Amino acid sequence: xxxxxxxxxxxxxxxxxxxxxxxxxxxxxxxxxxxxxxxxxxxxxxxxxxxxxxxxxxxxxxxxxxxxxxxxxxxxxxxxxxxxxxxxxxxxxxxxxxxxxxxxxxxxxxxxxxxxxxxxxxxxxxxxxxxxxxxxxxxxxxxxxxxxxxxxxxxxxxxxxxxxxxxxxxxxxxxxxxxxxxxxxxxxxxxxxxxxxxxxxxxxxxxxxxxxxxxxxxxxxxxxxxxxxxxxxxxxxxxxxxxxxxxxxxxxxxxxxxxxxxxxxxxxxxxxxxxxxxxxxxxxxxxxxxxxxxxxxxxxxxxxxxxxxxxxxxxxxxxxxxxxxxxxxxxxxxxxxxxxxxxxxxxxxxxxxxxxxxxxxxxxxxxxxxxxxxxxxxxxxxxxxxxxxxxxxxxxxxxxxxxxxxxxxxxxxxxxxxxxxxxxxxxxxxxxxxxxxxxxxxxxxxxxxxxxxxxxxxxxxxxxxxxxxxxxxxxxxxxxxxxxxxxxxxxxxxxxxxxxxxxxxxxxxxxxxxxxxxxxxxxxxxxxxxxxxxxxxxxxxxxxxx
Numbered sequence: 022x023x024x025x026x027x028x029x030x031x032x033x034x035x036x037x038x039x040x041x042x043x044x045x046x047x048x049x050x051x052x053x054x055x056x057x058x059x060x061x062x063x064x065x066x067x068x069x070x071x072x073x074x075x076x077x078x079x080x081x082x083x084x085x086x087x088x089x090x091x092x093x094x095x096x097x098x099x100x101x102x103x104x105x106x107x108x109x110x111x112x113x114x115x116x117x118x119x120x121x122x123x124x125x126x127x128x129x130x131x132x133x134x135x136x137x138x139x140x141x142x143x144x145x146x147x148x149x150x151x152x153x154x155x156x157x158x159x160x161x162x163x164x165x166x167x168x169x170x171x172x173x174x175x176x177x178x179x180x181x182x183x184x185x186x187x188x189x190x191x192x193x194x195x196x197x198x199x200x201x202x203x204x205x206x207x208x209x210x211x212x213x214x215x216x217x218x219x220x221x222x223x224x225x226x227x228x229x230x231x232x233x234x235x236x237x238x239x240x241x242x243x244x245x246x247x248x249x250x251x252x253x254x255x256x257x258x259x260x261x262x263x264x265x266x267x268x269x270x271x272x273x274x275x276x277x278x279x280x281x282x283x284x285x286x287x288x289x290x291x292x293x294x295x296x297x298x299x300x301x302x303x304x305x306x307x308x309x310x311x312x313x314x315x316x317x318x319x320x321x322x323x324x325x326x327x328x329x330x331x332x333x334x335x336x337x338x339x340x341x342x343x344x345x346x347x348x349x350x351x352x353x354x355x356x357x358x359x360x361x362x363x364x365x366x367x368x369x370x371x372x373x374x375x376x377x378x379x380x381x382x383x384x385x386x387x388x389x390x391x392x393x394x395x396x397x398x399x400x401x402x403x404x405x406x407x408x409x410x411x412x413x414x415x416x417x418x419x420x421x422x423x424x425x426x427x428x429x430x431x432x433x434x435x436x437x438x439x440x441x442x443x444x445x446x447x448x449x450x451x452x453x454x455x456x457x458x459x460x461x462x463x464x465x466x467x468x469x470x471x472x473x474x475x476x477x478x479x480x481x482x483x484x485x486x487x488x489x490x491x492x493x494x495x496x497x498x499x500x501x502x503x504x505x506x507x508x509x510x511x512x513x514x515x516x517x518x519x520x521x522x523x524x525x526x527x528x529x530x531x532x533x534x535x536x537x538x539x540x541x542x543x544x545x546x547x548x549x550x551x552x553x554x555x556x557x558x559x560x561x562x563x564x565x566x567x
Contacts, residue, residue: 071109
């Protein structure tokens with residue numbers, strides 16, 4: 022990642038993956054741009070955006086592992102301001118002595134982009150109307166076709182260019198997208214009009230990060246993301262309360278979604294993790310009940326309970342509904358196994374219910390009982406399906422916040438979320454952030470909408486998108502592990518918001534760690550995650566120097 026200290030102040034790049042940066046929508050960005058342009062000399066923002074992109078490319082070329090990476094840089098410039106950003110970057114690189122070429126199928130139209138075109142011509146940038154037959158003569162390819170304003174699917178020459186750039190990225194070439202990959206909806210992470218989009222290896226995004234870069238298809242299409250604030254302080258150190266963002270606060274507060282989502286990061290939850298003092302004991306870290314496991318599905322609560330144990334819960338009980346429950350867990354005899362009806366719920370600090378639970382009448386009665394407990398409650402899997410089809414249980418979920426002062430935590434995958442919202446999976450996936458917020462509002466609960474870029478939403482309007490995790494999690498049982506992790510943190514008396522953020526972040530980071538070590542993405546088993554979560558917790562938050 023580019024070291025921000027090497028860049029000019031107004032083109033400095035930020036790696037957002039370890040910071041709780043705000044994720045701004047198109048409406049928020051448009052108002053921020055308008056406000057800034059009214060206070061700055063003409064063309065300033067485009068000049069800064071071009072300088073930031075050029076700085077990124079200079080750094081990559083300077084540290085290129087092979088001579089091929091230092092070949093001329095090829096730009097695809099569209100007819101709007103994204104094309105202007107590409108032209109400004111090409112001009113800056115040309116002036117720095119780096120060979121460049123621009124393909125501009127249609128003349129740029131906006132005033133700022135016309136200025137950038139004049140700058141590129143003055144710098145001696147070669148500009149052609151047609152792309153080359155082969156990209157073999159070039160190193161980095163740059164997508165400057167369309168930015169956040171695209172409203173319809175890419176087609177014609179632009180659709181063809183998007184497909185060629187994607188093919189280059191898939192063949193291990195370097196493709197940089199400016200602001201957002203062309204064809205990607207920056208609010209939702211979906212492909213605009215279900216058309217083609219550029220699959221980049223890297224994205225330099227301007228002013229602030231965008232939700233669509235981190236959820237839906239966005240993580241696959243954006244690649245490694247860097248943020249170039251270009252002199253607008255878009256709240257890169259925004260905290261949990263999403264304070265007004267200096268420089269763009271007026272624009273953000275005037276939009277319908279006044280509180281931007283945040284990118285999940287340890288700074289949002291680290292302070293809530295319990296201290297591990299010498300004088301602590303098992304009671305200091307709470308008691309969790311994991312409830313589920315109908316006949317034939319007893320492995321699900323075992324996975325969750327093992328994860329809870331390794332995530333630091335003081336004591337973990339498992340309550341089974343099924344008739345084939347084991348008497349104890351040989352790898353972890355520390356777990357206390359019971360039939361669900363014999364659990365002493367009043368002695369619990371938190372309950373995680375639903376994994377492998379089934380939809381029987383006894384399961385429904387058990388969920389009803391759990392929702393009336395004065396403890397933290399997480400509902401997953403079958404418990405969510407029971408709530409979705411039972412108005413009484415749904416009302417109990419909402420009452421939990423009013424009665425006990427803390428929301429339940431709901432952890433649906435998209436199909437379960439669709440059932441809870443009375444819609445279909447396609448509607449949920451069209452706008453994952455909106456769907457998670459709708460769940461939180463409808464049920465007065467903390468919603469964890471699982472998937473690529475898991476979304477966490479609270480009933481008070483807070484929301485976060487998680488940047489960790491990968492395809493290794495696409496296997497049975499990983500959701501049970503996540504439920505156990507969050508349940509363990511609830512038992513350790515973390516507030517539901519922090520517990521959900523920490524559980525989701527560490528769950529994904531464990532998968533990332535295992536893949537980096539060669540244990541995935543193919544064939545990673547859910548049970549492999551919990552030991553890595555334990556290692557990460559201790560290394561990141563409980564090492565001696567902490």
